[in-house]
Amino acid sequence: KAGVTQTPRYLIKTRGQQVTLSCSPISGHRSVSWYQQTPGQGLQFLFEYFSETQRNKGNFPGRFSGRQFSNSRSEMNVSTLELGDSALYLCASSPGSNSNQPQHFGDGTRLSIL
Amino acid sequence: SQELEQSPQSLIVQEGKNLTINCTSSKTLYGLYWYKQKYGEGLIFLMMLQKGGEEKSHEKITAKLDEKKQQSSLHITASQPSHAGIYLCGAATKTSYDKVIFGPGTSLSVIP
Numbered sequence: 001k002a003g004v005t006q007t008p009r010y011l012i013k014t015r016g017q018q019v020t021l022s023c024s025p026i027s028g029h030r031s032v033s034w035y036q037q038t039p040g041q042g043l044q045f046l047f048e049y050f051s052e053t054q055r056n057k058g059n060f061p062g063r064f065s066g067r068q069f070s071n072s073r074s075e076m077n078v079s080t081l082e083l084g085d086s087a088l089y090l091c092a093s094s095p096g097s098n099s100n101q102p103q104h105f106g107d108g109t110r111l112s113i114l
Numbered sequence: 115s116q117e118l119e120q121s122p123q124s125l126i127v128q129e130g131k132n133l134t135i136n137c138t139s140s141k142t143l144y145g146l147y148w149y150k151q152k153y154g155e156g157l158i159f160l161m162m163l164q165k166g167g168e169e170k171s172h173e174k175i176t177a178k179l180d181e182k183k184q185q186s187s188l189h190i191t192a193s194q195p196s197h198a199g200i201y202l203c204g205a206a207t208k209t210s211y212d213k214v215i216f217g218p219g220t221s222l223s224v225i226p
Contacts, residue, residue, distance in 0.1 A: 004156070033213070042116075043202065043216040056213045090156055100145050100164065100206070103214060105156035 002027065004106035006091050012112045018079040021109045025072050025093030031055075032074040033103060034066060037088040046089075049074055050096070078111075086113045117141055118205055118217035126223045132191050135220045137203030139184040146186045147204040147214065148177050157202060160188075190222075198224045 005024040013019050025032050033056075034046040045058040049068035066076040072093075078085055088110050092103035119138045127133050137146070145164050149157035161170045166181025174191045190197055204216045 006156075035216075042218045045213055045215060048213055058213075088154065092157075102147055102159050102162045103204075104159060105149075107156040108154075110154065 004091055004093050004104055006089075006106035006109050008109060009107065010110050010112075012114060013081050014114050015081055015083060017081050018077065019081060019111060021076045021078075021089055021091075021111075023074045023076070023091030023093075023106060025074070025091075026104055029093035029095050029104075030072050031094045031096055031101075031103075032068055032072065033092045033094075034074070034076050035090045035092065036060070037090055037108070038086075043090070046076070081113050083113050085111065087111060116218060117215055118203060120201075120203060120217040120220050122220060123218070124221040124223075126225065127193050129194060129224050129226050130192050132189065133193055133222070134190075135188045135201050135222070137186045137188070137205075137217050139205055141184070143179075143181065143184050143186075144206040146177075146179050148186070148188050149202045149204060149216075151200045151202060151219070153200070160201075193222075193224045195224045195226055198222055 007022045031050045033048040035043050037043045047066050048056040052068045063079045068074045088108045090108045092105045094101045094103045117140050121136045147162050148160040151157045161177045163179035169178045176189045179186045200219045200221050202216050202219045204214045
């Protein structure tokens with residue numbers, strides 16, 4: 001069974017640009033969560049999607065948005081990029097929206113803002 | 115302050131030594147997860163604990179959950195260089211029931 005796939009692995013952008021990251025969950029998993037990981041803040045929850053609906057949202061500005069498609073694939077978009085958005089963005093999938101099921105993570109997209 | 119705290123922040127041990135990493139929650143726990151991360155990579159799921167007193171083992175790694183203390187410990191026996199990495203605990207808590215939050219992580223280095 002293929003794991004969680006995130007593309008691209010690396011991305012370099014400049015301030016003010018926007019970026020879209022993609023995540024393909026494990027086959028059969030319907031819940032997809034996004035996290036931002038930085039050395040200073042650690043792993044911070046962005047949002048979770050289940051059956052194309054955003055179920056939970058973390059404390060991030062509206063510049064961070066996402067969506068989920070009918071095949072459970074998810075995209076995350078960040079607009080008007082800031083230097084502080086440089087981070088490793090991780091996607092995780094689980095079978096359902098119940099937090100009693102372990103999440104399985106992709107290898108992440110490392111975003112660098114110049 | 116964070117809802118999940120981990121101690122120690124970092125650890126350097128000689129190969130073959132035992133070690134323990136702790137994860138403490140300030141809120142009631144509903145499920146506790148342990149993950150391992152190599153630098154710059156994704157998190158690898160190790161174990162999930164759901165009931166107070168529950169203990170699980172995988173190879174040389176054992177995790178326990180003390181529900182009363184709202185604490186979990188991860189113990190590695192006879193550490194090896196392959197155990198090196200960042201260990202993170204994650205949990206659904208009373209204030210984040212529908213989502214998993216993570217501790218700051220414990221960086222483990224194993225010296226051959």
